[in-house]
Amino acid sequence: MRIVIVGGGIIGAALADRLARPGTAEVTLVERDRPGAGTSGASYAWLNANDPADARYHAFRVAALDAWRRVAAEFGGPDWARFAGGTEWAVAEPARDALAERVARLRDLGYPATLTTATRLRDDEPALRPPAGAVIARFPGEGHAHGSAAVGALLARARDAGAAVRSGTPATGLLVRGDRVTGVRTPAGDLAADTVVCAAGWRSPALLATAGAALPLVDPEAPGSSAPGLTAAITPGAGPVRGPVHTPGLDLRPVPGGGLLLEAADLDAATDLATPRADLDARGAELLDRARVLFPDLDARVDRVRRCVRPLPVDGRPLVGPQRPGLYTVVTHSGITLAPHLADLAAGEILGEGAEPALAPYRPDRPPPPPRRP
Numbered sequence: 001m002r003i004v005i006v007g008g009g010i011i012g013a014a015l016a017d018r019l020a021r022p023g024t025a026e027v028t029l030v031e032r033d034r035p036g037a038g039t040s041g042a043s044y045a046w047l048n049a050n051d052p053a054d055a056r057y058h059a060f061r062v063a064a065l066d067a068w069r070r071v072a073a074e075f076g077g078p079d080w081a082r083f084a085g086g087t088e089w090a091v092a093e094p095a096r097d098a099l100a101e102r103v104a105r106l107r108d109l110g111y112p113a114t115l116t117t118a119t120r121l122r123d124d125e126p127a128l129r130p131p132a133g134a135v136i137a138r139f140p141g142e143g144h145a146h147g148s149a150a151v152g153a154l155l156a157r158a159r160d161a162g163a164a165v166r167s168g169t170p171a172t173g174l175l176v177r178g179d180r181v182t183g184v185r186t187p188a189g190d191l192a193a194d195t196v197v198c199a200a201g202w203r204s205p206a207l208l209a210t211a212g213a214a215l216p217l218v219d220p221e222a223p224g225s226s227a228p229g230l231t232a233a234i235t236p237g238a239g240p241v242r243g244p245v246h247t248p249g250l251d252l253r254p255v256p257g258g259g260l261l262l263e264a265a266d267l268d269a270a271t272d273l274a275t276p277r278a279d280l281d282a283r284g285a286e287l288l289d290r291a292r293v294l295f296p297d298l299d300a301r302v303d304r305v306r307r308c309v310r311p312l313p314v315d316g317r318p319l320v321g322p323q324r325p326g327l328y329t330v331v332t333h334s335g336i337t338l339a340p341h342l343a344d345l346a347a348g349e350i351l352g353e354g355a356e357p358a359l360a361p362y363r364p365d366r367p368p369p370p371p372r373r374p
């Protein structure tokens with residue numbers, strides 16, 4: 001079976017890793033830039049199931065954390081996928097009450113979540129000093145990945161299993177015969193496939209449109225769109241935290257080899273596709289200033305400020321499944337958390353092993369969500 005995967009982000013890499021099976025599937029992955037160059041390489045990449053609002057989706061994400069633990073074990077505990085636990089604190093109301101309530105609801109769902117004290121927190125995160133009076137939560141089962149390194153490792157294993165990875169190769173369109181997708185068009189020539197897998201992240205709608213297929217993603221170009229975001233990498237001598245940390249005004253997590261990745265909800269929300277580079281850099285400097293408030297001795301500089309675009313389904317849930325004969329789509333928000341689990345589930349469907357019940361709620365052609373009440 002010939003499979004062409006379009007997109008070398010975390011989703012395409014996890015799929016290539018699961019699908020490359022000598023004697024069963026002949027896998028080619030095409031990437032317009034280089035693997036990991038898209039959203040996955042800039043993502044905050046917190047591995048979590050920290051939202052209790054939708055119990056079914058919460059359970060799906062818990063299964064995804066198990067899939068990540070398995071991948072991390074297979075690779076011998078790499079520094080690009082760590083489970084050191086997550087930390088969050090809140091200082092003002094209503095955030096304090098909301099955090100305590102979320103911890104209680106997550107515990108009811110069986111998710112490891114606990115309220116703790118600044119003193120006890122030092123056992124897990126010795127460098128952190130939450131302000132007096134903060135409500136502090138620990139989520140011991142959570143982790144973080146580092147997207148570009150994870151993509152590199154998964155694709156290296158896929159190559160070892162026989163997959164071909166073509167960088168600098170955009171799929172400029174889908175080849176269609178009747179109602180069937182038969183391959184992709186690239187500047188280097190057509191690639192025939194029994195199944196094309198669209199894992200092109202936020203650019204997926206443009207590719208799918210060439211076969212008349214649509215995907216309900218938030219438009220990143222709309223003014224004020226929530227799809228574009230911002231992260232900054234800083235390089236101190238040694239990383240002061242072990243896992244993801246969420247504080248009022250700053251989220252941070254370690255970067256392999258030393259350093260931190262920073263993001264903040266307000267600066268992220270203020271970023272769109274038209275934000276000039278000078279403003280992005282100013283936001284990177286602001287993130288570093290906020291990190292210095294947390295760590296007054298931090299000796300660091302901003303390495304890289306990146307605008308990145310969420311492939312954001314309008315209802316926030318994954319979009320996974322066949323869209324035409326010969327065409328299978330895997331596009332999602334929280335793609336770093338979900339990638340290995342989605343790849344495990346989707347691989348069987350792509351290889352013709354039957355429909356996977358766990359994916360039933362997440363089909364791309366499901367009805368749109370009802371309009372929100374004002």
Ligand SMILES: Cc1cc2nc3c(=O)[nH]c(=O)nc-3n(C[C@H](O)[C@H](O)[C@H](O)COP(=O)(O)OP(=O)(O)OC[C@H]3O[C@@H](n4cnc5c(N)ncnc54)[C@H](O)[C@@H]3O)c2cc1C
Nearest residue numbers: 007009010011032038039040043046171201229334335337
């Ligand atoms: C600021 C921010 C913070 C986030 N934080 C988290 C988090 O904490 N936890 C979490 O789980 N998720 C998080 N996410 C979401 C997560 O990063 C994404 O869901 C995930 O990276 C998407 O992976 P992907 O492989 O689908 O897309 P991408 O990584 O964008 O990969 C798609 C690839 O396809 C390529 N491509 C596109 N079109 C074509 C074409 N026509 N031909 C060939 N190649 C093509 C692109 O170049 C790209 O490399 C965050 C996202 C953002 C923006």
